Amino acid sequence: VRVALGTGDGAILRRADDGTPRDRGLEGVVARITELAKAVIGDDHDRVAAVAMGAAGPLDPKAGVLYDPPNLVPGVVPLGPLLKTSLQLPVFLENDANVAAMGEWRFGGHGKTDNLFYITVSTGVGAGIIADGRLIQGFNATAGEIGHTVIDPNGPVCNCGAHGCVEAFCSGPSIARAARALLAEDGNSLLLDLAGGTIEAVNARTVAEAARRGDPIAVRVFHEAGDKLGIALVNVIHLLSPEIIVVGGGVSQNGELLLEPVRQRIQNTAMKLPARGVQLVTAGLRQDSGLVGALALAIDRSNSSQ
Amino acid sequence: VRVALGTGDGAILRRADDGTPRDRGLEGVVARITELAKAVIGDDHDRVAAVAMGAAGPLDPKAGVLYDPPNLVPGVVPLGPLLKTSLQLPVFLENDANVAAMGEWRFGGHGKTDNLFYITVSTGVGAGIIADGRLIQGFNATAGEIGHTVIDPNGPVCNCGAHGCVEAFCSGPSIARAARALLAEDGNSLLLDLAGGTIEAVNARTVAEAARRGDPIAVRVFHEAGDKLGIALVNVIHLLSPEIIVVGGGVSQNGELLLEPVRQRIQNTAMKLPARGVQLVTAGLRQDSGLVGALALAIDRSNSSQ
Numbered sequence: 001v002r003v004a005l006g007t008g009d010g011a012i013l014r015r016a017d018d019g020t021p022r023d024r025g026l027e028g029v030v031a032r033i034t035e036l037a038k039a040v041i042g043d044d045h046d047r048v049a050a051v052a053m054g055a056a057g058p059l060d061p062k063a064g065v066l067y068d069p070p071n072l073v074p075g076v077v078p079l080g081p082l083l084k085t086s087l088q089l090p091v092f093l094e095n096d097a098n099v100a101a102m103g104e105w106r107f108g109g110h111g112k113t114d115n116l117f118y119i120t121v122s123t124g125v126g127a128g129i130i131a132d133g134r135l136i137q138g139f140n141a142t143a144g145e146i147g148h149t150v151i152d153p154n155g156p157v158c159n160c161g162a163h164g165c166v167e168a169f170c171s172g173p174s175i176a177r178a179a180r181a182l183l184a185e186d187g188n189s190l191l192l193d194l195a196g197g198t199i200e201a202v203n204a205r206t207v208a209e210a211a212r213r214g215d216p217i218a219v220r221v222f223h224e225a226g227d228k229l230g231i232a233l234v235n236v237i238h239l240l241s242p243e244i245i246v247v248g249g250g251v252s253q254n255g256e257l258l259l260e261p262v263r264q265r266i267q268n269t270a271m272k273l274p275a276r277g278v279q280l281v282t283a284g285l286r287q288d289s290g291l292v293g294a295l296a297l298a299i300d301r302s303n304s305s306q
Numbered sequence: 307v308r309v310a311l312g313t314g315d316g317a318i319l320r321r322a323d324d325g326t327p328r329d330r331g332l333e334g335v336v337a338r339i340t341e342l343a344k345a346v347i348g349d350d351h352d353r354v355a356a357v358a359m360g361a362a363g364p365l366d367p368k369a370g371v372l373y374d375p376p377n378l379v380p381g382v383v384p385l386g387p388l389l390k391t392s393l394q395l396p397v398f399l400e401n402d403a404n405v406a407a408m409g410e411w412r413f414g415g416h417g418k419t420d421n422l423f424y425i426t427v428s429t430g431v432g433a434g435i436i437a438d439g440r441l442i443q444g445f446n447a448t449a450g451e452i453g454h455t456v457i458d459p460n461g462p463v464c465n466c467g468a469h470g471c472v473e474a475f476c477s478g479p480s481i482a483r484a485a486r487a488l489l490a491e492d493g494n495s496l497l498l499d500l501a502g503g504t505i506e507a508v509n510a511r512t513v514a515e516a517a518r519r520g521d522p523i524a525v526r527v528f529h530e531a532g533d534k535l536g537i538a539l540v541n542v543i544h545l546l547s548p549e550i551i552v553v554g555g556g557v558s559q560n561g562e563l564l565l566e567p568v569r570q571r572i573q574n575t576a577m578k579l580p581a582r583g584v585q586l587v588t589a590g591l592r593q594d595s596g597l598v599g600a601l602a603l604a605i606d607r608s609n610s611s612q
Contacts, residue, residue, distance in 0.1 A: 058579045067579065115444050129545075129546075131442045131444060131449070132440065132444070134438065134440075136438055136442075137438055137547070138421050138437060138438070138546050138547025138548065138580075139419070139420070139547050139548060139549035139583065140580055140583070141547065142544075142547045142580040143437070143546050144545065145544035145545065145547075145577065145580055146545055148544045149541035149544050150457060150537050150540060150541060151456060151457065151458075152457075152458055153457070153458055154460070160577055162540075162575045231456050231459060234456060234468075235455035235541070238452070238454045238455050239433075239435075239449065239451065239542075239545065240435075240444050240449050240545075241443070241444025241447065241448045241451075242444065242445060269456065269468045271454055271466055273364045273373065274448040274451055277446070278445070
């Protein structure tokens with residue numbers, strides 16, 4: 001749980017974080033968030049306009065309800081209403097990728113645009129869509145699930161059960177899995193040394209490190225992941241015509257190692273007019289896209305609910 | 307060229323159509339459209355609020371300009387400004403799939419929704435996106451190019467040069483091509499009889515007719531096209547969370563022959579929450595989605611430009 005107190009221009013004044021308690025149920029989670037929030041609010045309760053929060057997994061932003069949130073508690077979790085009571089402030093809940101998209105849009109340093117697509121490549125792959133000047137939520141408020149768009153029906157099986165989803169190619173665990181599969185065929189690799197000689201210890205970080213040092217297996221795996229991410233983004237360029245594509249999440253911190261094959265794929269496959277002027281950049285706010293995005297969301301929602 | 311005079315509630319009062327003159331350049335095209343428009347306007351010029359038109363191919367709706375329009379004239383074509391002068395009325399130009407989406411959204415009989423995805427499956431495959439209550443245009447005003455989203459990088463080559471675009475699987479010509487390829491392997495088919503014994507004469511219509519009569523090759527080809535269309539729509543469900551998916555265009559007039567495998571694919575591959583309550587239907591206005599959509603567009607644009 002990460003919380004911050006901030007201003008309408010995206011500046012963070014105070015911040016705090018702590019682990020999510022796993023053994024005290026929903027009550028424990030609400031208590032922990034409340035405690036952290038009160039710590040950063042301090043004596044400024046009367047000056048706080050609203051609380052906005054991003055959360056992983058499926059949710060209903062209108063009701064402030066999470067559905068079977070990962071790493072929390074099972075079932076329908078009315079986190080918004082509970083925090084509204086405990087904090088005595090308006091609380092707005094939104095998908096974490098959407099919140100990060102808001103942060104990068106308003107405060108990511110990418111200039112003024114009405115069309116920004118934020119994609120996070122991490123343990124999972126998700127996205128937040130700003131189209132024609134607004135965050136897109138869709139009918140079930142699930143818009144942005146790019147991780148589960150299919151780009152190769154003969155591709156590897158994804159966590160969702162489908163074959164060839166973007167996430168099955170590009171997420172950190174998928175990159176590690178692809179590298180382990182190649183290592184099992186040809187164990188003679190710097191990558192294996194970096195993982196202490198154990199194939200099972202290979203993760204996306206060791207693959208990235210080995211790729212930077214020129215290890216052929218690692219280079220190949222990252223190129224393949226970037227190429228598939230490129231296909232996903234060609235599809236986004238064609239379907240949504242974004243001006244700025246922001247890539248965030250842990251895997252994106254490898255910079256051009258991931259983005260170079262993405263650029264190549266876009267250059268080779270996207271049509272001229274939809275791709276005209278499209279910029280591909282990494283997240284300006286890095287790990288804080290979501291935290292700063294919550295500030296943007298709080299401002300937006302409290303303005304539109306007045 | 308098809309034109310109509312209509313009212314704010316989507317009723318068509320008068321209509322006219324004629325071929326696009328191919329031998330008299332831009333001047334001839336403008337003259338033909340003007341003539342047809344004046345014919346339906348008649349004595350009602352003073353009561354007409356605006357002219358809206360849909361056109362194929364890349365265009366700039368703000369400037370009213372077409373870029374290398376297919377079947378018209380090459381280059382940058384300022385059709386909007388030219389018609390504004392010849393008709394002495396405000397003229398709004400928009401991509402044809404977007405105009406059809408507006409028609410189905412406002413007057414297609416699908417009920418009230420803020421999230422409708424219109425896809426046309428015809429000689430090409432395109433789409434118009436209504437998300438959170440608005441038509442999405444995007445940065446280059448090219449949003450909706452679903453025909454050129456890649457769903458299988460090892461798939462057949464598309465007109466755009468990429469491999470495995472939706473259009474390369476699902477368009478009328480692609481369906482015909484797939485059937486011809488199978489016929490070349492196994493010529494013993496009702497489909498061949500329907501095409502008068504000549505493989506080259508097989509088109510999407512003959513494939514559909516043969517499939518309705520149970521011809522195995524034709525059934526297989528339509529199932530494959532529907533399945534691939536289903537993958538494209540799974541991706542749309544995940545990326546945009548539409549409530550209503552409207553399938554229009556010539557190929558959609560085969561109804562469940564096309565839609566049944568689409569439904570199966572969505573059922574098997576889409577995630578539960580994004581797919582919750584999604585309806586898949588054919589165009590309520592059939593061939594008139596665009597014509598009626600132009601009425602909706604004229605109202606929208608003249609309201610927002612006041």
